[in-house]
Amino acid sequence: MESAEGTRADAAALRKIIAIKRVLFDALGHFNDDDGWAMASYLAISALMALFPFLIFATTLASFLGARAFAETAVHLVFDTWPEQIAAPIASEVVNVLTVQRGDLLTYGALLAAFFASNGIEALRSALNRAYRVTETRSFIFRRLQSLAFVLIATIGFVAISVLLVFAPLLARLAEAHFEWIKPYMGTITLWRYIVASAVIVLGLLAVHIWLPAGKRSFVSILPGIVFTLAGWLVGSTVFASYLDNFSSYVTTYAGLASIMIAIVFLYIVSAIFILGGELNAAITRYREARARVGA
Numbered sequence: 001m002e003s004a005e006g007t008r009a010d011a012a013a014l015r016k017i018i019a020i021k022r023v024l025f026d027a028l029g030h031f032n033d034d035d036g037w038a039m040a041s042y043l044a045i046s047a048l049m050a051l052f053p054f055l056i057f058a059t060t061l062a063s064f065l066g067a068r069a070f071a072e073t074a075v076h077l078v079f080d081t082w083p084e085q086i087a088a089p090i091a092s093e094v095v096n097v098l099t100v101q102r103g104d105l106l107t108y109g110a111l112l113a114a115f116f117a118s119n120g121i122e123a124l125r126s127a128l129n130r131a132y133r134v135t136e137t138r139s140f141i142f143r144r145l146q147s148l149a150f151v152l153i154a155t156i157g158f159v160a161i162s163v164l165l166v167f168a169p170l171l172a173r174l175a176e177a178h179f180e181w182i183k184p185y186m187g188t189i190t191l192w193r194y195i196v197a198s199a200v201i202v203l204g205l206l207a208v209h210i211w212l213p214a215g216k217r218s219f220v221s222i223l224p225g226i227v228f229t230l231a232g233w234l235v236g237s238t239v240f241a242s243y244l245d246n247f248s249s250y251v252t253t254y255a256g257l258a259s260i261m262i263a264i265v266f267l268y269i270v271s272a273i274f275i276l277g278g279e280l281n282a283a284i285t286r287y288r289e290a291r292a293r294v295g296a
Contacts, residue, residue, distance in 0.1 A: 050120025
């Protein structure tokens with residue numbers, strides 16, 4: 001009896017190993033066959049080109065709404081989750097750019113910045129459409145309006161968060177005054193910035209996987225790819241930061257261009273992992289559909 005149960009358990013474990021192997025080979029094979037590495041380059045450059053227009057547009061809108069401290073908060077939200085070796089040189093320059101007074105408040109300059117920022121959303125859409133193996137049937141106007149809506153919603157979200165973080169110390173003191181037990185859990189404003197930035201990343205991944213690619217996907221079907229992406233980003237950024245600390249020759253090779261080259265390579269790694277997350281979701285879905293067809 002025990003021998004039969006052990007045999008069944010071994011068979012079940014073997015089936016799981018075979019399933020994992022098939023899914024991984026499917027995901028990696030499709031990533032390679034559909035120029036995943038080239039798409040990662042396209043996505044990295046598009047992200048870099050969209051990042052600064054987005055921050056400029058968001059800062060302009062925030063200033064119009066009265067959120068004067070937005071620039072520094074937005075930079076923290078964007079760059080706090082990057083390795084310090086990569087983020088520090090860029091973040092200081094971004095703050096300098098964003099704190100320059102502009103006279104084109106919500107006029108052509110800001111609107112143009114929003115348009116360029118939406119190009120980054122379109123790059124995400126193209127990458128995910130390939131990863132999920134779907135053909136885009138929605139009109140150009142719908143897609144562009146959706147991308148602009150993503151930019152606007154992200155901006156409003158950042159403004160709301162910046163306002164909350166400004167009041168966070170006051171709210172923390174009030175909470176500690178009324179609830180003694182909460183003091184050990186309050187941490188510091190830096191800790192809360194990390195928590196908020198991480199929450200923004202997770203919500204952003206959910207939004208782009210659900211709404212950007214053509215077709216419909218359930219929350220359960222996109223969850224494996226999102227978990228893989230988050231874990232991959234953590235490991236990839238840690239390894240790349242360690243490489244920069246111990247082995248990098250970017251500064252001697254690229255001189256004044258070192259910071260931007262490091263950022264591009266980092267975004268390339270992040271983009272490849274993001275695309276692989278979509279490929280993993282598609283491979284799992286294909287495997288489940290194949291199993292369902294054969295009734296296994």
